[in-house]
Each structure stands twice: as structure tokens, then as C-alpha cells.
Amino acid sequence: MSFKVVARDRLKPECREEALKLIAELIAKTRQEPGNISYVYCKDTKDPDYYAMIEEWKDQEALEAHMQSEHFNYYIPKLSQMMAEPSRLEVYEELVK
Amino acid sequence: MSFKVVARDRLKPECREEALKLIAELIAKTRQEPGNISYVYCKDTKDPDYYAMIEEWKDQEALEAHMQSEHFNYYIPKLSQMMAEPSRLEVYEELVK
Numbered sequence: 001m002s003f004k005v006v007a008r009d010r011l012k013p014e015c016r017e018e019a020l021k022l023i024a025e026l027i028a029k030t031r032q033e034p035g036n037i038s039y040v041y042c043k044d045t046k047d048p049d050y051y052a053m054i055e056e057w058k059d060q061e062a063l064e065a066h067m068q069s070e071h072f073n074y075y076i077p078k079l080s081q082m083m084a085e086p087s088r089l090e091v092y093e094e095l096v097k
Numbered sequence: 098m099s100f101k102v103v104a105r106d107r108l109k110p111e112c113r114e115e116a117l118k119l120i121a122e123l124i125a126k127t128r129q130e131p132g133n134i135s136y137v138y139c140k141d142t143k144d145p146d147y148y149a150m151i152e153e154w155k156d157q158e159a160l161e162a163h164m165q166s167e168h169f170n171y172y173i174p175k176l177s178q179m180m181a182e183p184s185r186l187e188v189y190e191e192l193v194k
Contacts, residue, residue: 004139004151006103008187020192042101042189052189054101054151090105092139092149096121 001094002037003063005055008088013049015082022075023053029071035062049084063091098191099134100160102152105185110146112179119172120150126168132159146181160188 011019023041030039037056044050057063066072080087108116120138127136134153141147154160163169177184 003142004137006149006151006187040101041192043192045100045188045190051192052103052187054103054189090103090149091142092151093142094137095140095148096117096124096138 003057003060004092006052006090008052010049010084011051012082012084019079019082022079026071026075033066100154100157101189103187104150106148107146107181108148109179109181116176116179119176123172130163
């Protein structure tokens with residue numbers, strides 16, 4: 001059973017353009033990881049200040065390897081400074097596939 | 098660009114077994130909808146009381162058709178009574194695929 005992650009962000013409006021550029025780079029690198037199944041950046045349809053990275057990983061080890069990767073540790077601290085509040089991170093394990 | 102839904106639930110512990118049976122039936126029917134890409138029930142890895150249906154739909158029309166379907170309107174009211182608090186529904190549009 002795979003793992004799914006919902007990382008919900010509130011981007012500072014003045015940082016939106018630069019953040020989306022960095023996020024596109026992070027996505028390209030993350031999709032090269034062998035344990036990544038899906039990694040998509042989304043916009044909340046009801047609240048325009050909120051975004052979310054919705055992720056799927058082969059297993060817990062794949063998710064842990066991602067969080068230790070060079071690109072994660074390069075981009076996430078930069079992106080954190082562009083958020084209006086701390087990200088909300090939820091990690092789920094598939095129960096009924 | 099597809100739509101993703103995160104519907105987070107807190108199941109009443111005494112209803113867990115029955116709810117999971119109904120959810121498995123709802124999943125089987127939902128996956129037959131032509132606009133459904135993915136519909137997976139998950140368990141929060143940090144908080145054992147919480148679950149989430151994590152969904153992907155071809156477009157907004159597909160999601161609207163789902164919410165008007167016979168199975169949605171049969172199962173969701175039944176399941177709502179098995180929740181310890183109202184579900185938290187977030188709808189996202191893919192921004193960077």
C-alpha cells in the first residue's frame with residue numbers, strides 16, 4: 001500500500017511567481033526519484049491563497065528518502081520563507097485501494 | 098488539468114467496521130464513473146482517529162456528476178452519521194502537472 005501526502009501551503013502573494021518557479025524545479029527533480037508515484041502542485045478552488053502539494057509514494061522508505069534528498073533540503077527551506085504561515089503536512093497510508 | 102479532492106473524516110470508533118464496509122462499496126461504484134481517475138481511502142499515519150478519501154477527477158463536471166450520483170447520495174448520508182465530526186472537504190485544481 002502506498003503513502004499519500006497532502007502538504008497545504010499559504011503562499012505570500014508577493015512571492016507567488018518566484019515560488020511557482022522553484023516549485024516547478026522541485027517537481028522535476030522529485031519525479032526522478034524511483035519511489036515517487038505522483039507529485040502535483042494544486043490550487044485550492046475555494047480559497048485562492050491556499051495551495052497544496054499532493055503526493056504519492058511507493059512506501060514509507062521512499063517518502064523518507066525524499067525528505068533526505070539534496071533537492072528537498074535545498075528547495076524546502078527557500079520555499080518556507082515564501083509562506084504566510086507554516087505548511088500543514090498530512091501523511092496517509094492507503095487503507096482501501 | 099484534473100481536480101483533486103481531500104475529504105478528511107473522523108470515524109466514530111464504534112462505527113469503524115461498518116463504515117469501512119460501506120466505503121468499500123462506495124469505492125467500487127465510484128470507480129465505475131467515467132470521469133473518475135482515482136478514489137482511495139486512507140488512514141492518517143499520525144492520528145489514528147482520522148481518515149481521508151483522496152480523489153482525482155478528470156474535470157469539474159466529473160466531480161459534480163459524482164456528487165449527484167445515486168451511490169453518492171445513498172452512502173454519504175449514511176456515512177455522515179458514523180463521523181465524530183463533520184468531514185473537512187478540500188477541492189484542488191492541478192496547477193503544475
